[in-house]
Amino acid sequence: MNTSEKLFELLEKGNLSEDEKHLLDSLLKDQENKKLFDAYSAARTVTKSTSHLSTEEITDLVLIKNNIEPENKNILKKVPFIEEHLRSCSKCEEEFKLINIEYSEVDNYISAGIEQNKTQTQKTHINVMPPFVKKGFISRYAFVSLIVVLFSAATIYLLDDFLRPNYYRYASINESDGGVVTRGRATDEFQESLKAIEEENYTTAISKLNDDIKNNPEDETIFYTHYVLGLTYLETAEDSFIGLFTSFDKDKAASGLEHFRKTIELNNSGKFNNVNFDAYFYSAKALLMLGKLGEAKKYLSLVIENKGGKMEEAKNILNGLD
Structure with a gap:
């Protein structure tokens, strides 16, 4: 376990023993650890001032969990506290599950569409995954817009297949x-x-x-x-x-x-x-x-x-x- 991981473990623990407090003080002597501590404390303060996580924060966490770079890079410093909040807030946890399911359904739908297109054409040079799918817009509110885009893409495929002579x-x-x-x-x-x-x-x-x-x-x-x-x-x-x-x-x-x-x-x-x-x-x-x-x-x-x-x-x- 590296020093950053140890630091997060202590921060998440809450009630520290005397030995753990001394360990925390020694870790904070390192400048990088001090920055992490300050960011974590700021995130805790901001999040505590509101009753629930924002949709953007939950969406970025879904992307991180699916190995996708989030739109907001600073969210990485808040991940431990966001996860801690999810464990204690059923409403935010439910929204996280919903957004994660939506992401999976869209990803599976697009993957299946690409595979089907490969079997229907001999020469394919198209990637139907819209750039914004990978950029943090997969949320309950953006999902409808995404479906519209996917429907439009499917319509284009069908139109091309209909208009293009078989030969x-x-x-x-x-x-x-x-x-x-x-x-x-x-x-x-x-x-x-x-x-x-x-x-x-x-x-x-x-x-x-x-x-x-x-x-x-x-x-x-x-x-x-x-x-x-x-x-x-x-x-x-x-x-x-x-x-x-x-x-x-x-x-x-x-x-x-x-x-x-x-x-x-x-x-x-x-x-x-x-x-x-x-x-x-x-x-x-x-x-x-x-x-x-x-x-x-x-x-x-x-x-x-x-x-x-x-x-x-x-x-x-x-x-x-x-």
Whole structure:
């Protein structure tokens, strides 16, 4: 037990023995302990002047008990006395229990909402926990306001789900789609583009890939630069507002589609057929971004017929589109 804990133990005890009084005097010789003692005494005096704790004090204690930083940092010095008051005041204790239950219900509700959203969307970037939930406004009076906010958030989710075409969720480029393999492309431009992609600097990546195509048009593996450029365009085509109301840049989707078609055209040696099958798959994604479901299904069927590396994903998308 450190000196601060010992000090609080003596302060809470009330009636001290002579030995304990001497111990208290020795502890108060320390400047930090003296400050704690003065703060504690002030808190006791203020609280004794009123019959009950304030809602703000009880709310801050609930946050502390739930490992959340309270709005009022000074409340930490008053915690021992607040707890002592709760033990002797049934009314304040009842309010503490009520606020704590409200906090738990809200926290559970939001956690469940986040988990449900994860299962309904393939790509989620939203945190629905409003900042003020963690900032000390969970009280009997703020709870109604919080419910209004949560209801509004739920309404936004439902509105997004209702307005968003079903095929949009299948058009997105997922993190699980994998990284880029060099396929023997050792040119400076291509290697610099890979570095830019790794750093998510897609503008630079697109510029370097276009330079590679311009400077090395006759290379046997130039088709792979077209393939990576197509992927990069699709990666940057998607836009959303806090993970909702997804939309796609039609020009970027069309550019991506054109480079996948160029990949298939130039990759005719028979050595890298799997790249063409992947290009079919991403051509389907580009077509979904453009709203061309019929053409997208044809490309997905080609992936399945040729048993491409993304055959299972293609099957899942086709099933979802039907």
